[in-house]
Amino acid sequence: xxxxxxAPGDPRQLPGGAPARAAARVTSRDVARAAGVSQAxxxxxxxxxxxxxxxxxxxEVVRTVARELxxxxxxxxxxxxxxxxxxxxxxxxxxxxxxxxxxxxxAARLAADHDFGVVLYPSPxxxxxxxxxxxxxxxxxxxxxxxxxxxxxxxxxxxxxxxLVMLDSDPDDPTAAAAVNLDIADGARQLATHLTGLGxxxxxxxxxxxESWTFAVRARALADVLADVPGAVLRRxxxxxxxxxxxRAAHAALTAPGxxxxxxxxxxxxxxxxxxxxxxxxxxxxxxxVSVTGFDDLALAVAVEPELTTVxxxxxxxxxxxxxxxxxxxxxxxxxxATLPVALVPRGSTAPPPDAGHNAxxxxx
Amino acid sequence: xxxxxxAPGDPRQLPGGAPARAAARVTSRDVARAAGVSQAxxxxxxxxxxxxxxxxxxxEVVRTVARELxxxxxxxxxxxxxxxxxxxxxxxxxxxxxxxxxxxxxAARLAADHDFGVVLYPSPxxxxxxxxxxxxxxxxxxxxxxxxxxxxxxxxxxxxxxxLVMLDSDPDDPTAAAAVNLDIADGARQLATHLTGLGxxxxxxxxxxxESWTFAVRARALADVLADVPGAVLRRxxxxxxxxxxxRAAHAALTAPGxxxxxxxxxxxxxxxxxxxxxxxxxxxxxxxVSVTGFDDLALAVAVEPELTTVxxxxxxxxxxxxxxxxxxxxxxxxxxATLPVALVPRGSTAPPPDAGHNAxxxxx
DNA sequence: GCCAGGGCGTGTTACGTATAACTTGTGGCG
DNA sequence: CGCCACAAGTTATACGTAACACGCCCTGGC
Numbered sequence: 001x002x003x004x005x006x007a008p009g010d011p012r013q014l015p016g017g018a019p020a021r022a023a024a025r026v027t028s029r030d031v032a033r034a035a036g037v038s039q040a041x042x043x044x045x046x047x048x049x050x051x052x053x054x055x056x057x058x059x060e061v062v063r064t065v066a067r068e069l070x071x072x073x074x075x076x077x078x079x080x081x082x083x084x085x086x087x088x089x090x091x092x093x094x095x096x097x098x099x100x101x102x103x104x105x106x107a108a109r110l111a112a113d114h115d116f117g118v119v120l121y122p123s124p125x126x127x128x129x130x131x132x133x134x135x136x137x138x139x140x141x142x143x144x145x146x147x148x149x150x151x152x153x154x155x156x157x158x159x160x161x162x163x164l165v166m167l168d169s170d171p172d173d174p175t176a177a178a179a180v181n182l183d184i185a186d187g188a189r190q191l192a193t194h195l196t197g198l199g200x201x202x203x204x205x206x207x208x209x210x211e212s213w214t215f216a217v218r219a220r221a222l223a224d225v226l227a228d229v230p231g232a233v234l235r236r237x238x239x240x241x242x243x244x245x246x247x248r249a250a251h252a253a254l255t256a257p258g259x260x261x262x263x264x265x266x267x268x269x270x271x272x273x274x275x276x277x278x279x280x281x282x283x284x285x286x287x288x289x290v291s292v293t294g295f296d297d298l299a300l301a302v303a304v305e306p307e308l309t310t311v312x313x314x315x316x317x318x319x320x321x322x323x324x325x326x327x328x329x330x331x332x333x334x335x336x337x338a339t340l341p342v343a344l345v346p347r348g349s350t351a352p353p354p355d356a357g358h359n360a361x362x363x364x365x
Numbered sequence: 366x367x368x369x370x371x372a373p374g375d376p377r378q379l380p381g382g383a384p385a386r387a388a389a390r391v392t393s394r395d396v397a398r399a400a401g402v403s404q405a406x407x408x409x410x411x412x413x414x415x416x417x418x419x420x421x422x423x424x425e426v427v428r429t430v431a432r433e434l435x436x437x438x439x440x441x442x443x444x445x446x447x448x449x450x451x452x453x454x455x456x457x458x459x460x461x462x463x464x465x466x467x468x469x470x471x472a473a474r475l476a477a478d479h480d481f482g483v484v485l486y487p488s489p490x491x492x493x494x495x496x497x498x499x500x501x502x503x504x505x506x507x508x509x510x511x512x513x514x515x516x517x518x519x520x521x522x523x524x525x526x527x528x529l530v531m532l533d534s535d536p537d538d539p540t541a542a543a544a545v546n547l548d549i550a551d552g553a554r555q556l557a558t559h560l561t562g563l564g565x566x567x568x569x570x571x572x573x574x575x576e577s578w579t580f581a582v583r584a585r586a587l588a589d590v591l592a593d594v595p596g597a598v599l600r601r602x603x604x605x606x607x608x609x610x611x612x613r614a615a616h617a618a619l620t621a622p623g624x625x626x627x628x629x630x631x632x633x634x635x636x637x638x639x640x641x642x643x644x645x646x647x648x649x650x651x652x653x654x655v656s657v658t659g660f661d662d663l664a665l666a667v668a669v670e671p672e673l674t675t676v677x678x679x680x681x682x683x684x685x686x687x688x689x690x691x692x693x694x695x696x697x698x699x700x701x702x703a704t705l706p707v708a709l710v711p712r713g714s715t716a717p718p719p720d721a722g723h724n725a726x727x728x729x730x
Numbered sequence: 731g732c733c734a735g736g737g738c739g740t741g742t743t744a745c746g747t748a749t750a751a752c753t754t755g756t757g758g759c760g
Numbered sequence: 761c762g763c764c765a766c767a768a769g770t771t772a773t774a775c776g777t778a779a780c781a782c783g784c785c786c787t788g789g790c
Contacts, residue, residue, distance in 0.1 A: 027746060038770050043748055055768065075505050076444035077746035080775050085441065101466050108485070119484055120473070140440045243668045273668040280670055303608045303638040304669055305645055392776060403740050408778055420738060442776035445745050 026071045035065040042066070046073070084142055087117045088326055090319075091146040098298045099315050100147065103167070106319030107145065114327060142330055145322040149212045165326045167318065170213040171337075178325040178335035182318060184214055187311035187342040188221035191265060191293050194309070194344055196229045198352045200263040200291065204253040206246060206275060208267035209238045215267055218295070222265065235261065239271050246274025254282055254290070262290060262353035269294035269301045272308050276349070287351035297345055306348030314340050391436045400430040407431070411438070449507055452482045453691055455684075456511040463663045464680050465512065468532070471684030472510065479692060508695055510687040514577045530691045532683065535578040536702075543690040543700035547683060548707050549579055552676035553586035555709040556630060556658050559674070561594045564717045565628040565656065569600045569618040571611060571640060573632035580632055583660070587630065600626065604636050611639025619647055619655070627655060627718035634659035634666045637673050641714070652716035662710055671713030679705050 028046070032039040037058060044050045045062040054062075079085045090107055092100040108118045119141075143163035148170070166179045195203055205222055208215045219236070226232040235256075239249030249271070250264055264279075266272035272294035276286055284290050286306055294301055294310035301308040321338050328335050393411070397404040402423060409415045410427040419427075430436075444450045455472055457465040473483045484506075508528035513535070531544045560568055570587055573580045584601070591597040600621075604614030614636070615629055629644075631637035637659035641651055649655050651671055659666055659675035666673040686703050693700050 025746090028748095029746080039747085040749075040770065040772095041768090043746095044769095047748075049749090052766085053768065058768085074445070074746050076441045076450065077775090078748075079441035080439070080445050080745090080777090081747045081749085083775080098463065104485075117484060119482060120469075243664065270664070270668070277668075277670060299608065299635070300665060300668055303635070303642075303665055305642055390776090393778095394776080404777085405740060405742090405779080406738090408776095409739090412778075414779085417736080418738065423738085439776050442745090443778080445747090445775090446777045446779085448745080 025074065026069045028071065028073065031062065031066045031069055031071050034069060035062045037062060046071075079140065085140045086115055087119060087141055088323065089121055089141045089144045090118050090322075091121045091144060093147060093149040098300075099296050099313065102315035103147075103319035103322070106316030107323040108319075109316070110320040110323045116323070116327070118323070143326045145319075145326055148214065149210070163326065163329045165322050165329065167322050168212075168214045170216075177329045179337050180318065180321045180325055181337075181339045182214075182313055183339050183342050184217045185221040187295065187313070187344070188218040189225050190342075190344040191295075191309075191311060192222050192225035194346065194350065195263045195265065195291065195293070196225070196232060198291070198350060200353050201229070201232050202235075202259055202261045202353075203232070203263045203265055204235045204237050204261040206239045206249050206253065206264055206266040206271050207236050208271065209240050218267060239267070239274075241268070241270065243270055243274040243277070246271030247278045248274075250275035250278035251282070254278060254284070260290075262355070263350070264290060264292045266292065266294055269296045269298045269308055269310055272310070272349075273300055273304050276304060276308075287349050289354055291350040291353070293350060301345075301347070309347045309350040310345050312343045312345050314342070390439065391434045393436065393438065396427065396431045396434055396436050399434060400427045402427060411436075444505065450505045451480055452484060452506055453688065454486055454506045454509045455483050455687075456486045456509060458512060458514040463665075464661050464678065467680035468512075468684035468687070471681030472688040473684075474681070475685040475688045481688070481692070483688070508691045510684075510691055514575070514579065528691065528694045530687050530694065532687050533577075533579045535581075542694045544702050545683065545686045545690055546702075546704045547579075547678055548704050549582045550586040552660065552678070552707040552709070553583040554590050555707075556660075556674075556676060557587050557590035559709060559711065559715065560628045560630065560656065560658070561590070561597060563656070563715060566594070566597050566718075567600075567624055567626045568597070568628045568630055569602050569626040571604045571614050571618065571629055571631040571636050572601050573636065574603045574605050583632060604632070604639075606633070606635065608635055608639040608642070611636030612643045613639075615640035615643035616647070619643060619649070625655075627720070628715070629655060629657045631657065631659055634661045634663045634673055634675055637675070637714075638665055638669050641669055641673075652714050654719055656715040656718070658715060666710075666712070674712045674715040675710050677708045677710050679707070 028042045029039045032042045035042065035058075037054075041050075041054050041058070042062055044053050045059045046066060050059050075086075088107075088111065090104055092103065104118065104120060111118050141162060143165070144160075145165045145167060147167045149168070163177050165177060168181055168184070169179050171179065171181070192203075203222075203226065205219065207219060222234060226234045235253070237249050237253040237256075239245050246266060250266075253264060254260060264272075264275045266275050272292050275292050279286055279290050279292065286292055292308065294308040295313075296315075297310045297312035301310050317340055321340060325335050325338065393407045394404045397407045400407070400423075402419075406415075406419050406423070407427055409418055410424045411431060415424050440451075453472070453476065455469055457468065469483065469485060476483045506527060508530070509525075510530045510532060512532045514533070528542050530542060533546055533549070534544050536544065536546070557568075568587075568591065570584065572584060587599060591599045600618070602614050602618040602621075604610050611631060615631075618629060619625060629637075629640045631640050637657050640657050644651055644655050644657065651657055657673065659673040660678075661680075662675045662677035666675050682705055686705060690700050690703065
């Protein structure tokens with residue numbers, strides 16, 4: 001019954017020796033001894049730098065022995081020697097957002113294919129983690145992928161001198177080594193065109209009350225489209241993020257003085273879900289009395305009734321592209337500023353407005 | 366007078382030297398030189414092991430100089446020396462699940478307070494990451510926190526000999542160093558009692574089609590409660606995870622031969638959202654015609670109409686408790702097997718059954 | 731007057747790896 | 761025949777840190 005009682009058989013008594021780990025690690029020297037070569041040869045072979053330095057036969061022996069012994073390189077030692085960690089930091093506004101969880105997933109998947117790791121740094125507003133990523137992150141970092149939404153963390157990042165890839169940043173602010181963007185403007189244009197095509201003219205934009213390029217560009221694109229539609233009236237109702245905030249904002253929009261909007265164009269699916277609740281509580285049917293649109297195409301979009309017309313963002317691909325760009329920067333390769341396409345997903349929450357017969361044909365006015 | 370006065374800012378040209386990094390790192394030796402002490406003294410002071418070895422005055426000087434120079438210890442070197450990485454691995458079935466994102470957040474927050482880091486390993490089914498966490502994770506690990514839902518990754522973990530804390534594991538399977546559980550059984554009992562208290566007798570359990578203790582225990586607890594209620598009939602309808610799977614399962618349950626169930630008790634909120642859609646498409650009102658309950662209390666629970674009666678799981682605290690247990694194990698401290706309480710959250714998706722007047726014992730309901 | 735002992739520090743070493751620099755044997759070629 | 765290029769290795773070294781093993785000085789007790 002000696003479960004907890006670790007036998008204290010003297011591990012190492014060498015002066016300055018490190019405390020012995022539970023399982024004696026297999027080192028490259030062990031492999032070298034077993035294979036009858038020097039440690040340097042092992043390093044060369046396993047590092048795939050043996051061409052012209054080690055004979056193919058011995059290289060094969062080394063690989064075989066390493067596998068049989070279950071050798072795993074000590075990453076701390078490697079990092080100490082090379083100065084690289086093969087670890088990237090992903091800075092997101094809040095992990096509990098499904099969108100950023102998917103961005104992480106994509107980045108981590110691609111990273112794993114290249115023996116890279118990804119650690120997360122949700123910025124303070126979301127989670128209360130310490131303000132400086134470099135105090136709290138236990139890993140040393142080769143580079144950073146940062147969402148432009150994580151505004152408060154960016155200041156600390158800029159000063160750190162780390163290779164930086166920005167996700168969805170303002171193209172006019174080229175402080176980053178590279179940038180990857182979603183074609184948010186196109187998504188917003190498609191939504192606006194979809195609604196005006198159905199006949200909507202009085203549209204209220206439930207605008208996320210967050211200072212970020214990704215939201216600013218929506219507003220601009222909407223205004224651009226509606227400016228070309230005779231008789232279209234675009235109003236703006238600010239909303240915080242979250243279901244309840246969306247509900248309150250939609251209530252305000254739907255009860256504002258003047259003619260009621262026939263469509264609520266929401267900055268994300270979560271706000272849209274709240275908007276649906278507000279409409280229903282006012283006795284309005286969706287989409288017969290009022291159309292509602294979202295943005296992002298989260299799982300939530302098909303969980304509500306009716307399912308949301310929204311814009312699908314390729315979140316995993318977004319994370320992958322960010323990671324790819326970072327690895328390119330680290331390799332010193334030229335970085336391609338990528339813009340990923342998005343797609344309108346029409347569902348049940350949009351329909352022609354109730355007064356479509358009168359309004360759609362009316363020219364101007 | 367030190368004879369080895371290296372030219373400052375001069376990249377090393379010594380044989381075997383590591384490639385110069387872009388930003389010249391400040392090392393403990395730099396701090397030592399600037400503070401007029403030895404490197405050993407710096408290590409002692411900053412490691413808070415200086416009592417009786419360094420005078421308080423010099424210790425203060427060292428701390429000040431370190432701060433002024435912006436010294437940050439090289440974590441790779443420290444790990445190489447100590448054999449510890451201060452990094453834990455959190456194994457979850459799928460990060461895109463809001464529940465596990467919150468678990469991660471809690472674990473990471475507590476970890477940061479103790480200079481620990483947390484890296485994620487979403488198991489393959491969720492994300493397609495490589496099957497072995499130790500091939501893909503770029504960080505060496507001190508220990509693992511694993512959800513019992515990540516069943517396929519557990520086999521690899523057991524063999525690794527790493528300290529392991531299990532989240533929501535079967536208490537009868539004590540292979541882990543420590544275990545932290547949610548009181549799932551109590552939550553299920555509260556739900557069942559809530560429904561029978563409202564008068565429901567024909568209840569169908571939309572049971573997640575996943576082999577995991579957390580789901581198995583729900584079924585057992587429900588059966589226990591309903592066995593004590595005269596006339597209660599509990600049926601079981603398996604369902605995969607996801608909104609659409611829940612919708613299909615609920616459709617099957619509501620159109621099965623025999624009297625229709627008056628309540629659908631779903632294994633999580635997402636299945637419940639699907640169940641609501643199925644009911645509505647069959648022309649049934651919620652909760653007047655059929656009650657629906659969820660589990661987890663995700664953001665989704667209040668995004669749907671009506672809002673879901675569900676069981677709130679303290680996800681962040683769960684992650685915190687797991688991390689706390691792991692750190693205790695690493696310290697060799699005794700581990701307290703924690704069980705965290707859960708709470709029923711009654712909302713709009715439950716009400717007395719339509720035939721409550723006939724069926725329930727209480728008059729005038 | 732001398733030694734014990736504690737306070738205050740420094741010198742040195744090893745962690746495991748990657749790679750520059752060196753060594754040795756062999757064949758080709760002027 | 762002498763020399764060089766090249767293959768096939770090995771040796772040595774440094775990355776930055778933590779901590780062991782000593783030294784030195786001062787104080788106090790006998």
